[in-house]
Amino acid sequence: MAKPILGxxxxxxxxxxxxxxxxxxxxVLTVYMGIISGITILLYTGVSLANPASGVSNSSQVGSALFYVMVGLQIVLVSFVAPAFTVGAISSERERHxxxxxxxxxxxxxxxxxxKLIPVLGYVLLLGLATTPLFSLAFILGGVEPAQFAVALCVILASAALFTTLGVFVSSRAHDTLSATVITYAIVVGIVVGLAVLTVLGLPALTELTGRAGASGAVPALTALFVALISLSPVGALVTSELNFANSGHLLTLTIGPFAASPTPIVLPAPFVILTVCYLTASAILIWLATRAVRDDV
Amino acid sequence: MIETRELTRVFGKTTAVDRLSIQIEAGSIFGIVGPRGAGKTTLMRMLATLLPPSRGDALVGGASIRRRTVYVRRLVGYLPDVSGVYPDMTVGEYMAFFAACYGVPANDRTALTNDLLALVDLSHRANESVDKLSRGMRQRLALARALVHDPQVLLLDDAAAGLDPRARVELRELLKELRSMNKTIVVTSRSLAELEDLCTHIGIMESGHMLAAGESALIRARLHPHRIIGVKFFGDADMAINHARTGQGVVDVRLAASHSAGKGDADNTPAGIGNPEDEAVVAALHALKEMHIVFAGDYRDATELLRHLMRAGVQVVSFSEQTDSLEQILTGLNEPDHMNAK
Structure with missing residues (x-):
């Protein structure tokens, strides 16, 4: 009788x-908390000094800044720390015989x-939970809405799922932990840094292109493709989703256009929705592939 | 207990195990001897369900290793040639972990772990880190791990490799004890001498084929129709040879080549030895001769032959059975007379 896998x-x-x-x-927990706390104190001090006039407006600026810095650090955490715990998951078992x-x-x-996977996810969750008091500080100061927190949470959790499963998958296929580490981090850097750079470089160019009179009919499709691409970057998805929510008030959808060639605006899922769906699907596929690799390993 | 049927495993262009069909009786200790690359480990890994066969099948306790993998795993305890440990665990935790992996109920694990550690004489190390154990102790721990689910079959792949002589003796004693518990044990080695006295059955493997397999005594008789007894002695070589030839069961007697070449040759003394004590030792060594007696008798006859030589005045220094090297055995088995054993 087959035993349940998930128990x-x-x-x-x-x-x-x-x-x-x-x-x-x-x-790791101590260093991580130390870094986040240090950055929080520096940020709070910096913003307070830059705006000596106290008041609700200043407080909300500090709260908002704190929130985004902490979210950024959480993304760095799940992107670069989580795989470190999983890249040796299977390959180290091989190395130890x-x-x-x-x-x-x-x-x-x-x-x-x-x-192999659940304990790492649990540990990453523990790291995230340890920073909850700092997040609550951002909420106390104001400038952050629950919807923004929900978006950030989706991006962080989906990223954690993808990058931990990526480590396990590469580990199940690699001959040794060193090569698993190199391959995993190459992919993570490509996704996190590469797509973030693409977002930063591509967004102004696309904005200019879409605004130009007489733009070709390919522009709407190009724009949609670009949105989909930056949605696969945790940083890109978070920034565009938050900007979209702040500008349009729509949390789950992103409207682009109208374009000169296409007067009807195109409605897409919000970037964080695309990221969450794609990352969770990719995680499930990677788990399945890793399971096959473990089964077929001879 | 174990039956292989045309069992075959191919790696690329290499056939590691080639249409192997053998039967291993329940309660026996089956030793598989063969050189490196003979296919022993591949066979063991297939029987342990770690490696699927390319063709053919094997039944363990009547269950196919292809179709009833989980059932076979319950029956089999596997000790690979290199058995790893988790360095961050204590000996007791290591055992409890594998007991849990085999579904042993939590309430039974402590008692089971204690019993098995007592069996392999590691009770006093239960709370120590696995990392601190010697190689011999690790091997005993690995054996205890392989027994954690009370398997009927034990597959021990080159279990004595890398062990010191004392650890080897301890392992042999342990395996004999396990046999008395009615376990079926399959053990591989590159040394026939290592398995000869331990196993009830022997199989000789080379290039994926089982060249000969059967009861140890029969295999021994097939491999050594005549025993070779080496006798080292002082005194007249011709006299000793003539007396040896008259012994019961003696087929032929030869003077060992190294000794016959130097027989009575005083000029063979190495230069540079000036110490009288050293010279005496060297002279004694040169005076020592050795003959090889091709002997058709049993061990009682051999005892009688030794008495016969002593009575005749041969100054016997040592009297021992010569063991063929694996290469000699394989060469012998590949000769036409033995090919029908495949």
């Missing part, structure tokens, strides 16, 4: 204990992958 299994318990037993988990021992037990390949 708690001994490997999951072992991994969780392993993370919390060593000094690494606490060291324990992979075969695990495979001959009654654990299914799915349970092995899940047992």
């Amino acid at each position: 708690i299994n001994p490997l999951m318990v072992k991994e969780l204990r392993g993370y919390m037993r060593g000094t690494r988990a606490y060291a 324990t992979f075969g021992l695990l495979k001959v037990t009654l654990l299914s390949p799915g349970q092995i992958v899940w047992g």
Whole structure:
């Protein structure tokens, strides 16, 4: 009889204990909290000094700035710290000669992958939760709406899911942890940094193009494609979604146009919706592929 | 207990195991001997369900390794040639973890772990880090891990490799104890001598084929129709050879080549030895001779032969059975007379 993959299994318990037993988990947590707290204090001090007149307006500026800085740091965390915990998930078992021992037990390949993935996701969640008091500070100061928080949360959680599963998947295919690390971070940098650079460089050019009189009929399609592309970047999706919400008041949709060639505006899902759906789908596919890799590994 | 049917595994253009059909009886210790690359590990990995066969099948406890993988895993305890450990775990935790992976109920794990650690004499190390164990201890721990779900079959791939002589003796004793518990044990090695006394059955493997397989005594008789007994002695070589030839069961007697070449040759003394004590040792070594007796008798006859030589005045220094190297055995098995054993 097949065992449920999603339940708690001994490997999951072992991994969780392993993370919390060593000094690494606490060291990462302490350093992370220290960096975020330090940046928060610096930011608060900086904004307060720049606007000496106290009041609600100034307070909301500080709150808003704090919120976006913390969201940015969370994205950096899930993008670069989370994969560090998963790139050796399977390859280190091979290197330790324990992979075969695990495979001959009654654990299914799915349970092995899940047992490696959940503890890391749990740990990343713990890092995120540890910063909750700082987020609450942003809310106390004002300038942040619950909808903005919801958008940020979707982007962060979807990114965490994708980048942890990416690490497990590459680890299941790579010969050793070093090559798994190189491959994983190359992909992460491509997604996070590459697409963010594309957003920064492409957005002004596209704005100019769409505003130009007599633009060709290809512009709407190009614009939609560009929106879809930047929606795959956590930074791009977050910025465009927040800007869209601030400008139009629509949380879940993004309207582009009308264009000279197409008078009817095009309505697309908001970038964070595209990102969440794409990342979660990609995560599911990566888990499935990693499970197959574990099953077929000889 | 185990039956392979035309079991084959191909890696690219290499056939690691080629149409292998063997039967291993329940309660036996089956030793598979072969050189590196013979296909022993591939066979073990297939029986452990780690590696799917390219063709053919194997039944473990009547269950196909292809179709009833989980059932076979419940029956089999597998000890690979290199058995890894988790360095951040204690010995007790390591055992409890694998017990959990095999579905042993949480309430039974502590008692089971204690029993198995006592069996492999590691109880006193239960709370120590696995990382601190010696290689021999790790191997014993790995054996305990392989027993954690009380399997009927134990697959031990080159289990004695890298162990010191004492650890090897301990492992052999442990395997004998496990056999007394009615476990079926399959063990591989590159050394026939390592398995000969331990196993009830022996299979000789080379290039993916089982060249010969059967009860140890029969295989031994097939491999060594005549025992070779090496006798080192002092004194007259001709006299010793003539007396040896009259012994019961003696087929032929030869003077060992290295000794016959130097027989009575005083000029062979190495230059530069001036110490009288050293010279005496060297002289004694040169006086020592060795003959090889091709012997058709059993061990009782061999005892009688030794008495016969002593009574005749041969100054016997050592009297021991010579063991063929694996290469000699494989060469012998590849000769036409043995090919029907495939």
